[in-house]
Amino acid sequence: MSFDFYNGAMSTEQCRRLAAALRYAAAQDTRVLVVRGGEVFSNGIHLNVIEAARHPELEAWMNINAINAVCREIVGCTGQLVVTSLGGNAGAGGVMMGLGADRVVVRDGVVLNPHYRTMGLFGSEFWTYVLPRRVGAEQALRLTQEALPIGAAEAVELGLADKLLVGSRLEFERRVLEYAERLAVDPGYDRLLAGRRAAREADERRKPLDAFRAEELAEMSRDMFDDQNGFRAARRAFVHKVKAExxxxxxxxxxxxxxxxxxxxxxxxxx
Structure with missing residues (x-):
């Protein structure tokens, strides 16, 4: 399932369409679902649309809830194995969206920014679940607090991604599909899918996804409506390309x- 949003920014309406497309894809009789972005995989919520809205805080709130629905479709898909294809850069919630899959494949040269701090946001997209699950709590804290870019090779080394592939964008996408096809016919496929289901059920019993969502959104509401960490100024500077001093x-x-x-x-x- 492919999507391509300009510069990786995902508005409320785009997120709603993507969530609906993912629900449809997850309902099909297939063994592997590949989620593939465009030139930029995703940079999370659409700051330009938010800044231009009559009520930016409300638009930001609707946007974060809409992208959370996208992430939930990926995390909660247990009828297929899910592969995310990061052929382009990703940042903030766009990284976290990709981490909800069973396998994350990244193209050599891609840069990931798995943090929200520079935009004055705590972050959502179930990052408090998917990021520590992959890299551990200590590493997750470091990545989100240091707010530094991560290259493709380092992403694999840290556990953010599972596989690095080289080549042009077209070559990369072809090799991702070949990888997914091998997963689909793997003799251990049933075991892998059962393992995904069992892990999701165990995680849900330990702490429901709704609890992660509620905790994240409690922080985001203070960021978006009370501006506790400077989201308003950071957003305005980003949208209007204000030069750093x-x-x-x-x-x-x-x-x-x-x-x-x-x-x-x-x-x-x-x-």
Missing amino acids: ATPEHLARHRELSGASVVSGAEASHM
Whole structure:
């Protein structure tokens, strides 16, 4: 199932259409569902549409609920094995959306930004479930707090992705389909699918998906309506392409730790 949203931004209406398409795909008599994005896989909610809305906070709230419905279709699909094909970059909720699958395949050269911090958001899309499940609680905290980009090879090393494939975009997509076809005819397919179902049922008993959703949305409501972490200004700066006045704190800290020199905002403005 393919989708292609410009620059990976997913509006409320686009998310609703995608969730409906995923429900339809999951109901078909197939063994493997491949979820494939466009030039950019996904960058989560559509900040431009939100900023342009009559009531941006309300639009943001509807958007995050709509993309959560998309993520739930992927996480909750137990009738097929699910493969996400990350042939393009992904960020924030777009990364988390992809992590809900059984297998995440990433193209060499792709960059992932598995965090929300720089936009002043706690984040949703069931990230508190899918991210620690893949990389562990400690690594999940590091990824979301450091807010640094992750390359394709590092994503596989960390467990964010399961397989890295090289080649052009067309070659990558062809190889992903071949990978999915091998999964579909794997002698152990029934065992793999049963394992997916059992794991989902066990996880649901331990802590329901609705609980993860409610906890995340409680934080997001404060971010979106009370602006507790600067979402309004960060969104406006992103949409209107406001020039940064200084190196962001998390990047400056990273460069200090890596031994690189940090250029001040005043110096950078003359470079």
